[in-house]
Amino acid sequence: MFRSTRRHLAVALACAAALVTAACSGPVAGTAAGPDGPAGPPVPGGTARILTINEPRSLDPAVLSNVWVFDSALGNALYGTLMTSDVRTGEITYRMAESFTTDDGARPSC
Numbered sequence: 001m002f003r004s005t006r007r008h009l010a011v012a013l014a015c016a017a018a019l020v021t022a023a024c025s026g027p028v029a030g031t032a033a034g035p036d037g038p039a040g041p042p043v044p045g046g047t048a049r050i051l052t053i054n055e056p057r058s059l060d061p062a063v064l065s066n067v068w069v070f071d072s073a074l075g076n077a078l079y080g081t082l083m084t085s086d087v088r089t090g091e092i093t094y095r096m097a098e099s100f101t102t103d104d105g106a107r108p109s110c
Contacts, residue, residue, distance in 0.1 A: 050074075
């Protein structure tokens with residue numbers, strides 16, 4: 001029993017040492033990565049692999065949910081984004097929309 005516990009402890013220490021070593025390593029050779037990620041302006045193109053909880057039930061933009069864990073990445077990739085907000089400042093940035101106003105001041109029609 002003592003031998004098994006000792007072996008498990010050795011494996012746990014080896015795993016912890018590997019994690020610490022990997023966390024302290026620098027960027028991979030040949031990449032221009034800084035402390036905040038790749039440097040330079042974004043460029044179009046490339047490939048993204050996105051893990052989803054399940055397949056979308058529909059590709060209808062009225063049915064897709066724009067909630068982070070559900071269909072936001074799929075819907076935004078297919079149809080674009082009308083507006084985005086900065087989580088720190090709350091500032092709205094218009095993407096596909098030009099404004100968020102109405103001619104009637106949003107009065108009910110009834």
